[in-house]
Amino acid sequence: xxxxxxxxxxxxxxxxxxxxxxxxxxxxxxxxxxxxxxxxxxxxxxxxxxxxxxxxxxxxxxxxxxxxxxxxxxxxxxxxxxxxxxxxxxxxxxxxxxxxxxxxxxxxxxxxxxxxxxxxxxxxxxxxxxxxxxxxxxxxxxxxxxxxxxxxxxxxxxxxxxxxxxxxxxxxx
Ligand SMILES: [Zn+2]
Numbered sequence: 001x002x003x004x005x006x007x008x009x010x011x012x013x014x015x016x017x018x019x020x021x022x023x024x025x026x027x028x029x030x031x032x033x034x035x036x037x038x039x040x041x042x043x044x045x046x047x048x049x050x051x052x053x054x055x056x057x058x059x060x061x062x063x064x065x066x067x068x069x070x071x072x073x074x075x076x077x078x079x080x081x082x083x084x085x086x087x088x089x090x091x092x093x094x095x096x097x098x099x100x101x102x103x104x105x106x107x108x109x110x111x112x113x114x115x116x117x118x119x120x121x122x123x124x125x126x127x128x129x130x131x132x133x134x135x136x137x138x139x140x141x142x143x144x145x146x147x148x149x150x151x152x153x154x155x156x157x158x159x160x161x162x163x164x165x166x167x168x169x170x171x172x173x
Contacts, residue, residue, distance in 0.1 A: 038081055038130065038132065038133050039130060039133075040063075040075075040077045040081070040130055040133040040135060041081050041133065043061070043063055043077070044056070044061055044079060048166075048170065049163060049166070049167075051063065052064040052066075052162060052163065052166045053166070053170075054074060054103075054106075054166055054169045054170050054173055055099070055102075055170065055173045057095050057098075057099055058091075058095060059078060059079060059080070059089070059091055059092040059095045059096075060076055060077060060078050060079060060092060060095045060096045060099055061076075061077055061079065062074055062075070062076055062077075062099055062103060062173075063075050063077060064162055064165065064166050064169075065137070066162075067129065068139075069117075069137075069139050070139050070140055070141065070142075070145060071111070071140070071165070072107050072110070072111055072113070072140045072165060072169070073137070073138070073139050073140070074103050074107070074137075074138040074169075075135045075136065075137060075138070076096050076099045076100055076103065076135065076136040076138065077133065077134070077135045077136075078092050078096065078133070078134050078135075080092070081132065081133050082133070082134055083122075083123075083131060083132050083133065083134060084122060084134065085120060085122065085134065087134070088134065096136055100118060100136055100138055102173070103138045104116055104138065106169055106172045106173050107138070107140045107169070109172045110168050110169055110172045111140060113140030113141055113142055114141060114142050114143050115140075115141040116138060116139060116140055116141060117137065117139040117141060118136065118137065118138055118139075119136070119137050120134065120135070120136050120137070121137075
């Protein structure tokens with residue numbers, strides 16, 4: 001158990017505990033033949049609670065990151081399995097951008113972050129964990145969290161608590 005750090009909201013600081021995360025249970029499991037399912041293609045087939053989905057749009061959806069850099073770390077994923085920003089249609093790019101802004105509004109409502117890191121890693125060499133399926137990171141930041149982040153970057157979140165955070169954000173969305 002990592003000790004809470006000043007500047008982190010108490011009710012989310014308790015999230016950081018080692019545990020297997022829920023929606024990974026089926027990730028990369030071979031589905032017959034040699035097919036391996038992409039986690040960002042699989043998540044939308046689950047219901048919102050099981051998939052930890054915060055919101056669904058027409059071309060993209062919002063999900064809790066299972067490997068968060070900070071509490072409330074969200075991913076905006078296209079439904080389509082494409083890798084690159086230039087592969088997206090204008091409608092997809094616009095919706096991902098709109099959902100990114102709405103994620104910031106929602107996180108400010110729920111947990112009052114002082115700032116955000118936003119970004120897309122393009123290609124495995126850039127650090128993308130799932131390079132073949134485009135996703136936009138929305139990472140809320142609080143004053144004093146910088147020393148905390150290297151710790152939680154290697155720590156998994158208890159599914160039940162990640163699920164509570166999802167519920168709060170989905171309700172506020
Ligand atoms: Zn995919």
